[in-house]
Amino acid sequence: MSVLQGIGARTTAAVWHLGFATRFFVAVLLASGTSFRRIHLTLREVYFSGVLSLVIIMVSGLFVGMVLGLQGYDTLARYGSEEALGVLVALSLVRELGPVVAGLLFASRAGSAITAEIGLMKATEQLDAMDMMAVNPIARVVAPRFWGGVISMPLLAALFSAMGVLGGYIVGVVLIGTDTGSFWGQMQASVDFKRDILNGVVKSVVFGVAVSWVAVFEGYDSDATAEGVSRATTRTVVTSSLAILGLDFILTSLMFRG
Amino acid sequence: MKRTTIDIWVGIFVVIGFGALLFLAMRVGNLGGSKLRDPYELQAKFDNIGGLKVRAPVKSAGVVVGRVEKIVLDSQTYQANVTMQMDARYAFPQDTFATINTSGLLGEQYIGLEPGGDEKTLAAGEVIKKTQSAVVLEKLISQFMFSTAEGSSVKAGN
Structure with missing residues (x-):
């Protein structure tokens, strides 16, 4: 009986959690207008989650592209179609790897930092102090961090894909020596702007919203203790990574079916 | 860090991000060149x-x-x-x-x-x-x- 009770309690807790998260999301959106009036707060968060993630995103993108170039060449050479290397690298990056890997990196680099920051503010009662001074902590602290993440994520994903294509070019054309013309030419012939690139951007925006939402919510919802903050940070990385992968499957099946 | 420095970095970040998007659209995608003229x-x-x-x-x-x-x-x-x-x-x-x-x-x-x-x-x-x-x-x-x-x-x- 206790097993059943446990399942029931967990299900109720999960639904309660989800409802609270949604209510919190709406509250953040409602407070956004107030926080945009002081735009430098949001710009500061774009700096912390976007600019400071530049290096890891660019280096990872370059290496992922280089690995794709190597592995892709290896497989394609068996079928004598090395000239399709550009297509392989570009399509896999723009459609899937760019948004997904950039999202995962963003969740662990910026999302965890946001959660820890908000959680620690809560643990040290800074949020309560703001409330006491009639400053809405959601408008002052949460909304700028949310929007900073939403703005940064698509730009980082585009950068990741661009660096990946360059990495594939370096390995495929410069090091291995496939033809430059067919590398770019076939790529341009098969990558469609609307179908592939814009859909990739849409994906990265969705992931940006998901990661930022999870990050600010877990921070705000964390237990006001050192242990609570550390747990919330872990939960942010786990939940947002799972959310990214799950959403990616849904979006891919909606976008690229048939 | 001062606010102006942050503004500059955010500006650079946005420019690089949109530059990457432009690179994807023009160089990787089919938006640049080979457009059909009034088909x-x-x-x-x-x-x-x-x-x-x-x-x-x-x-x-x-x-x-x-x-x-x-x-x-x-x-x-x-x-x-x-x-x-x-x-x-x-x-x-x-x-x-x-x-x-x-x-x-x-x-x-x-x-x-x-x-x-x-x-x-x-x-x-x-x-x-x-x-x-x-x-x-x-x-x-x-x-x-x-x-x-x-x-x-x-x-x-x-």
Whole structure:
């Protein structure tokens, strides 16, 4: 009986959690207008989650592209179609790897930092102090961090894909020596702007919203203790990574079916 | 850190991000170059289009002169009706021959146009009358198998 009770309690807790998260999301959106009036707060968060993630995103993108170039060449050479290397690298990056890997990196680099920051503010009662001074902590602290993440994520994903294509070019054309013309030419012939690139951007925006939402919510919802903050940070990385992968499957099946 | 420094970095970040997007659109995608200039429509009916897809190129002498816009099945004749968007710079004679070709052994399929000798050219919305269907590899193989099987009476039992 206790097993059943446990399942029931967990299900109720999960639904309660989800409802609270949604209510919190709406509250953040409602407070956004107030926080945009002081735009430098949001710009500061774009700096912390976007600019400071530049290096890891660019280096990872370059290496992922280089690995794709190597592995892709290896497989394609068996079928004598090395000239399709550009297509392989570009399509896999723009459609899937760019948004997904950039999202995962963003969740662990910026999302965890946001959660820890908000959680620690809560643990040290800074949020309560703001409330006491009639400053809405959601408008002052949460909304700028949310929007900073939403703005940064698509730009980082585009950068990741661009660096990946360059990495594939370096390995495929410069090091291995496939033809430059067919590398770019076939790529341009098969990558469609609307179908592939814009859909990739849409994906990265969705992931940006998901990661930022999870990050600010877990921070705000964390237990006001050192242990609570550390747990919330872990939960942010786990939940947002799972959310990214799950959403990616849904979006891919909606976008690229048939 | 001072606010102005942050503003500069955020500005640089946004510029780099949009630069990457522009690079993807122009260099990786098909937004830069090879745009059809004020296109006109042509149609062609095929018995079998094989694996032809929408947005497949239309080529003449290897040069891309248009794209496949729409593929529907004609319910009267049970033929595939292919609508093509053609570049206005190129006009083709009335007796142009349209075939479905494959680039390479396993490459994508495209429509090849072989111009005839007619004086009059195809106007917008007209139908290309002379077409040849795609070569279906399976049919070719089964024909070959059938003829070899007929040839040797020993293997007739297979």
